[in-house]
Amino acid sequence: MPPIRPLHLAAEIGGPPHYDAARYTGLAQLAERGALDFVTLGDSFARPGPDALSVLSRAAPATRRIGLVPTVTTTHTEPFHVSSAVATLDWVSRGRAGWQVDVSTTGAEARLFGRRPAAPAAELWREAGEVADAGARLWDSWEDDAEIRDTATGRFIDRGKLHYVDFEGATFSVRGPAIVPRPPQGRPVVVVDGTTDPARETAARHADVVLVRATTSERTAGIRDDVRRRAVAHGRDPDTLRVLAALTVDLGGAETAPELWPASGPPLAAHGTYYRGGPVDLADLITQWHRAGAVDGFHLTPITPERDLERIVNGTVTLLQHRSLFRTFHPGGTLREHLGLSRPANRYAPDRFPEGERA
Amino acid sequence: MHLAAHFPGVNNTTVWADPRSRSQIDFSSFEHLARTAERGLFDFFFLAEGLRLREHNGLIHDLDVVGRPESLTVLNALAAVTDRLGLAATVNATFNEPYELARRLATLDHLSAGRAAWNVVTSSDAFTGENFRRGGYLDRADRYTRAAEFVATARELWDSWTADGVPRPVAHRGEHFRIEGEFGVPRSPQGHPVVIQAGDSPEGREFAASAADVIFTRHGTPGAGRTFYADVKARLARYGREPDELKIMPGVGFVLGDTDAEAREKAAGIRLQQISPQNAMLALEQVWGRDLSSYDPDGPLPESDPVPDSALVQGRVRHGDPLAVAARWRALSREKGLSIRQTVIEASGRQSFVGSPRTVAAELTEFVATGAADGFILVPHLTPGGLDEFVDGVVPLLQERGVFRSAYTGATLRSHLGLAEPVWKG
Numbered sequence: 001m002p003p004i005r006p007l008h009l010a011a012e013i014g015g016p017p018h019y020d021a022a023r024y025t026g027l028a029q030l031a032e033r034g035a036l037d038f039v040t041l042g043d044s045f046a047r048p049g050p051d052a053l054s055v056l057s058r059a060a061p062a063t064r065r066i067g068l069v070p071t072v073t074t075t076h077t078e079p080f081h082v083s084s085a086v087a088t089l090d091w092v093s094r095g096r097a098g099w100q101v102d103v104s105t106t107g108a109e110a111r112l113f114g115r116r117p118a119a120p121a122a123e124l125w126r127e128a129g130e131v132a133d134a135g136a137r138l139w140d141s142w143e144d145d146a147e148i149r150d151t152a153t154g155r156f157i158d159r160g161k162l163h164y165v166d167f168e169g170a171t172f173s174v175r176g177p178a179i180v181p182r183p184p185q186g187r188p189v190v191v192v193d194g195t196t197d198p199a200r201e202t203a204a205r206h207a208d209v210v211l212v213r214a215t216t217s218e219r220t221a222g223i224r225d226d227v228r229r230r231a232v233a234h235g236r237d238p239d240t241l242r243v244l245a246a247l248t249v250d251l252g253g254a255e256t257a258p259e260l261w262p263a264s265g266p267p268l269a270a271h272g273t274y275y276r277g278g279p280v281d282l283a284d285l286i287t288q289w290h291r292a293g294a295v296d297g298f299h300l301t302p303i304t305p306e307r308d309l310e311r312i313v314n315g316t317v318t319l320l321q322h323r324s325l326f327r328t329f330h331p332g333g334t335l336r337e338h339l340g341l342s343r344p345a346n347r348y349a350p351d352r353f354p355e356g357e358r359a
Numbered sequence: 360m361h362l363a364a365h366f367p368g369v370n371n372t373t374v375w376a377d378p379r380s381r382s383q384i385d386f387s388s389f390e391h392l393a394r395t396a397e398r399g400l401f402d403f404f405f406l407a408e409g410l411r412l413r414e415h416n417g418l419i420h421d422l423d424v425v426g427r428p429e430s431l432t433v434l435n436a437l438a439a440v441t442d443r444l445g446l447a448a449t450v451n452a453t454f455n456e457p458y459e460l461a462r463r464l465a466t467l468d469h470l471s472a473g474r475a476a477w478n479v480v481t482s483s484d485a486f487t488g489e490n491f492r493r494g495g496y497l498d499r500a501d502r503y504t505r506a507a508e509f510v511a512t513a514r515e516l517w518d519s520w521t522a523d524g525v526p527r528p529v530a531h532r533g534e535h536f537r538i539e540g541e542f543g544v545p546r547s548p549q550g551h552p553v554v555i556q557a558g559d560s561p562e563g564r565e566f567a568a569s570a571a572d573v574i575f576t577r578h579g580t581p582g583a584g585r586t587f588y589a590d591v592k593a594r595l596a597r598y599g600r601e602p603d604e605l606k607i608m609p610g611v612g613f614v615l616g617d618t619d620a621e622a623r624e625k626a627a628g629i630r631l632q633q634i635s636p637q638n639a640m641l642a643l644e645q646v647w648g649r650d651l652s653s654y655d656p657d658g659p660l661p662e663s664d665p666v667p668d669s670a671l672v673q674g675r676v677r678h679g680d681p682l683a684v685a686a687r688w689r690a691l692s693r694e695k696g697l698s699i700r701q702t703v704i705e706a707s708g709r710q711s712f713v714g715s716p717r718t719v720a721a722e723l724t725e726f727v728a729t730g731a732a733d734g735f736i737l738v739p740h741l742t743p744g745g746l747d748e749f750v751d752g753v754v755p756l757l758q759e760r761g762v763f764r765s766a767y768t769g770a771t772l773r774s775h776l777g778l779a780e781p782v783w784k785g
Contacts, residue, residue, distance in 0.1 A: 019469040019545060021438070045458065048526060048543050051466040057435035058470045061386070077459060080410070080490040081429070088432035092386045112458045114537035147426065151376045154637040157426070159419040162412070175489040177419070179409040181384050181426040 006340060007290050007326050008242055008297030009034075010069070010209075011312060014042045015305045017049035021058045027305055028059045031066055034313035035327050037338040038067025040100055040191070040299065045076065045109045053085055060093035067335030069098030069191055074131040075124050076104055076113045080174055083135035090183035095334035098189035098209070099135075101202070103128050125198035130169035132190055132206040137165040139187045140346045141177035163348040185336050186343045193246065194227055204230030204241075208341055211246040211299050213273045220245050221294035242296040242339055245289060250276040250303040251311040279315025286316070287325060360727050360762045361606055361734025361776060362754075363447070364396040364746050365405045368427040369413070372612065374632045374740050375424050383424050383742055386436060391743035393437045396444055399750035400764050402775040403445025403476055403553075404437065405575075405736055406430040410454060411487045413674040415641060416650065422637050424742075431463050438471035445772030447476035447555055452506040454482065454491045457536055461513035464552045465544040473548030473771030478555040478575060481506045486673040503562045505535045510554060510570050516542040517551045518783055549773045550780040559587075568594035571605060572778050575736055579609040579710020584731030606733040606776055612711035613737060615748050619714040626713045629740055630704045639700035642707060645672045646684050656700040660692050709738075716752035723753070724762050 013027040024041065031039045043052035052070035060068060068089060072082050082099075090097035103124035104110070110118045146161035165176035192203035193211040200223075203210040210227050214220040228238035253276060275282060289295055302308030320326035330338060366389060367373045374380060382388050393404045408430055413420040430448035437446055446467065450460060460477075468475035481502035482488070512531050519529045519542045526541040556563065556571035559578075567574040568591060578587040592602045614629060616622030634642070636656040643660070644651050648669025651661060665681040692702045712719045726732055739745025757763035773780060 019466075021470045025439075045462070045543065048541075048545075050469060050544060051463045054431065054435045054463060054466040054470060057432045058439055060436050061390070061439040076456065078454060078491050081455070084429040085432050088428035091384060091428050092433060092436035094386065108540055111539040113456050114539070115456065142426065149375055154635045155421045156375055156424055157419075157421050159421045162419050172492045173489070174491075175411070177412060179412065179426065180428055 005293075005296055007286070007320065008244060008339060009036045009286075009317065009320075009326060010038045010040060010067075010244060010297070010299045011036055011309055012040045012042060012299070012301040013305055013309070014040075014049075014052075015302075017047070019050055021055070024055050025059045025062045027309055028056075028063050028066055028068070030309055030313055032063050034317040035321075035329055036066060036313075036317070037297070038069045038096075038098055038189075038335055040069045040098075041071065042100075043071040044073065044102070045104060045112050046106055053089060057089055057092055060089065060096070063093075063096075065096070065330040065333065065338075067096045067098055067189065067338060068093055069100050069189065069335075071100040071102050073102045073104050074128040075119075076109065076115065079131045079134045079169075079172055080138070082131060083138040083178060084180050086135065086188050087139055087178065087180040087183040090185055090188045091180070095184035095336070097183070097185065098191050098335055100191040100193070101128050101132055101207070102193070121196065122198040125196075125202045127169065127171055129202040129206055130167075130172070132202070134165065134167040134169065134172075134174050136187050136190075136206070137167055137347070138174065138176055138178040139182055140344075140348050141165050142182040143346055143349045144182055144186075147181065161349075182346070185334050186346065189335050189339065189341070194223070195246075200227060201230065203227060205234045205236075207241065208336075209242045209244060209339065211244050212295075213246045215273055217289040217292045217294040220289065221292065224295060240341060242341070244297045244299040245295045246273065246299045246301065248274045248301045248303060249282060249308055249312070250274070251279055251282065251308045251315070252304065253277070279311045280319060282312070283316045283319040283323075286320060287323065290325065360723065360757060361608060362399070362401045362763065363403045363405050363445075363608060363734070363736040364392060364399075364401055365407070365610060365736050365738045366392050367424070367738055367740075367742060368407045369409050369423060369425055371423045371633055371638055372738055372740055373424045373742055374629060375742075376632060377741060379741055379744055381743055384426055384428060386433070388743040389428075389433055389437060390440050392739075392746055393441050393444060395743075395746045395750050397441045399746070399754045400767060401444060402734070403447045403474075403772055404434075404441075405447045405478070406433060406449065407478075408449040408451060408480070410451060410482070411490055411674045414486075414672070415644070416671055420641075422635070422641060431467060434475070435467055435470055438467070438474065441474075443474070443767045443770065443775075445474045445476055445553065445775060446471055447478055447553070447772075449478040449480055449557070452479050452481050452509040453502055454487070455509075457509050457512040457531075458516065458538055458540075458542075460509075461516040462543050464513070465517060465542075465547045468547035468549055468552045469544065473773070475547070475549065476553035476555055476573070476772055478557055479506055479510060479571070480557055484674070500562075503566055507566055507570065508533045508535045512536050512538060514551055514781070517546060518781075520545045522783070546783065549771050550783060553772050553776065553778065564591050564594060567591060567605065568600070569598045572773075572776065573606045573608055576607060576609045576732075577709065578731075579611045581726060581729065581731050584609060584726065585729065588730050588732065604778065606778075608734045608736050609710065609732050610736040610738055612709060612740060613719060613749060613753075614711060614713045614740075615716055615719060615752055617715060619718050622714045622718075626711060630708065633740070634700060634704045634707065636700055639703040642703045643699055646681050646688070648672075648681060654699060657698045660689055660699055660702060716756055720753050720756035720760065723757065724760055727762065 041052040056068040143161035192207040194200035194203035434446040531538040556567040557575040614626040648666035
């Protein structure tokens with residue numbers, strides 16, 4: 001049996017659109033009280049709702065520890081803007097930003113921009129991978145110690161520590177360097193839902209956290225193995241990936257027995273795996289899957305956030321904490337620290353020589 | 360009188376070598392300046408934008424404050440730590456798309472309960488365009504037609520929901536944009552976020568007169584201010600607008616001291632810090648368009664003429680024809696017997712209000728009373744504490760004179776500015 005890894009928990013705080021800050025901030029604070037790793041806020045141009053990254057920026061000063069992971073799509077947005085906005089979320093949250101990468105596949109979304117027609121998902125996910133790649137390069141384009149404020153020479157920065165990224169993708173190019181200095185986490189955490197095949201390939205190559213959807217712990221374990229194998233093929237250490245099982249949860253009917261619906265089961269097919277039952281049974285399911293080594297954690301999408309997130313935090317999480325399966329507080333300050341991921345070295349920085357040996 | 364605070368980003372205004380200078384990127388700096396502005400009952404807090412780092416002679420410019428966050432993201436975070444202060448971001452209309460930007464601005468207006476503003480700028484700069492898909496192919500004329508259509512399209516989107524909260528489809532077909540579909544955000548608390556325009560060309564003034572709520576200018580001297588003020592206000596009638604519907608706010612510096620003499624001495628010291636010998640040579644090369652490293656900043660100006668169409672400087676807005684600027688600088692230098700550095704200091708100063716709080720309060724009041732401005736965008740030279748002494752020293756005197764509010768009377772930026780909510784063409 002593999003060693004038990006720390007359990008990671010995250011929650012989506014979307015649901016029906018709201019336009020006031022208090023509702024989202026309240027949910028993020030609730031998740032923070034449960035010591036969850038992060039909250040996500042889904043986004044799409046195709047449906048009503050506020051801009052997710054803006055909402056989580058608004059929530060940043062109202063929270064202290066919880067990771068903040070908005071969806072930012074890559075199909076119609078400039079890669080340079082995406083990278084700047086996510087880096088800025090990391091600055092305003094002092095190292096708690098993530099980015100859930102997604103694509104816009106529909107003609108309806110394309111017509112809102114009138115700039116390019118809808119394209120197949122495989123093509124858009126390849127592009128999303130390039131946007132993630134360009135974004136990471138831009139985050140690295142300032143070395144951490146580029147700002148020198150050297151009064152003797154009058155130089156504010158050491159321009160030798162700023163780097164052009166000269167990224168050439170199939171559909172865009174970016175010269176760089178970034179305008180935003182390297183963010184506190186070095187690189188904010190990249191999250192990809194790896195359920196579909198083209199997305200999974202992008203996830204294995206670029207994501208720190210991969211969400212997967214399956215109805216049994218065995219199938220989830222299989223997908224996790226697949227993601228890790230693909231990551232190795234891209235030259236990555238698979239232990240730098242966290243694979244979370246995505247569950248839509250309905251804790252409204254606490255008396256009914258737990259159910260797991262197949263992903264294809266209506267009416268919630270779009271939400272993937274659907275759990276209905278009580279908070280205690282959910283804790284049991286999480287315990288079983290995690291003990292089986294099938295996943296590194298769970299991403300829970302409460303079907304009615306106000307009700308279900310409260311039950312997750314005060315019911316499920318409390319029980320997991322009792323069982324010593326989940327932490328009772330955030331020991332670190334950044335999202336990478338919650339996830340047990342190290343701060344990435346800068347690809348542009350030369351290997352660290354002892355002081356004075358650098359030319 | 361209307362007052363706004365500018366957080367200086369990439370510039371040579373900030374005296375970063377001052378020991379009181381703090382980070383230009385940590386959120387605590389933005390929070391400090393915004394809270395100070397709100398304590399001073401300011402109309403709004405203003406952030407500029409950066410899309411490509413400036414270069415000089417093919418190298419990244421390294422003498423000034425560099426590196427800043429993305430504006431709208433910071434302003435959303437500031438909405439959490441302020442209650443009344445307007446939150447204004449410069450966002451380029453060339454390297455963005457109307458649907459997406461209108462959605463982000465409407466979101467800020469919702470999340471701040473009606474405090475959002477957008478400073479519309481354009482770029483025809485292929486250098487900046489190298490960071491974007493669109494590239495830099497828009498010429499000068501096109502960038503204004505695109506900006507005008509951009510703002511009009513954003514307004515169509517902002518107006519597109521019914522009063523009952525139902526989205527209605529938008530079908531926009533223009534020269535620059537073709538947009539079809541439903542906007543994702545209901546009408547926001549201000550109806551439309553406040554639109555600010557910065558730029559001084561005839562096209563820019565016309566664009567402001569037709570479409571902006573506030574114009575951010577560089578005309579900070581009383582004479583130039585009055586001429587500009589009269590010109591822009593006269594253009595409004597053509598668009599069926601009243602003079603009060605566009606507020607004119609120059610960006611100005613200030614230096615305060617216990618006495619006028621002390622303030623003048625401080626101001627001279629600040630100018631020396633802002634224009635170091637290296638910065639003076641850089642400014643000179645930016646005008647002359649070639650390498651002048653063999654010259655001495657404490658020596659005389661070059662006798663030869665500038666290279667007019669030089670690519671020496673990239674990513675920086677040019678002001679004026681280099682030959683004319685050089686001629687002006689030479690005349691100034693000859694007349695007063697100034698060195699290169701002294702000339703640059705003398706020539707590059709923007710209007711600054713220098714004096715005791717009482718003197719500065721009187722001058723600001725006079726400026727507004729004589730039709731040179733409706734208010735000011737104050738640019739502190741220290742980050743983030745540079746506004747503190749203004750709020751503590753000058754604001755009470757303006758209140759005493761009855762020219763500035765002693766409490767916010769409304770909740771939205773439009774109400775601070777005395778602007779009506781736009782008619783809902785719904």
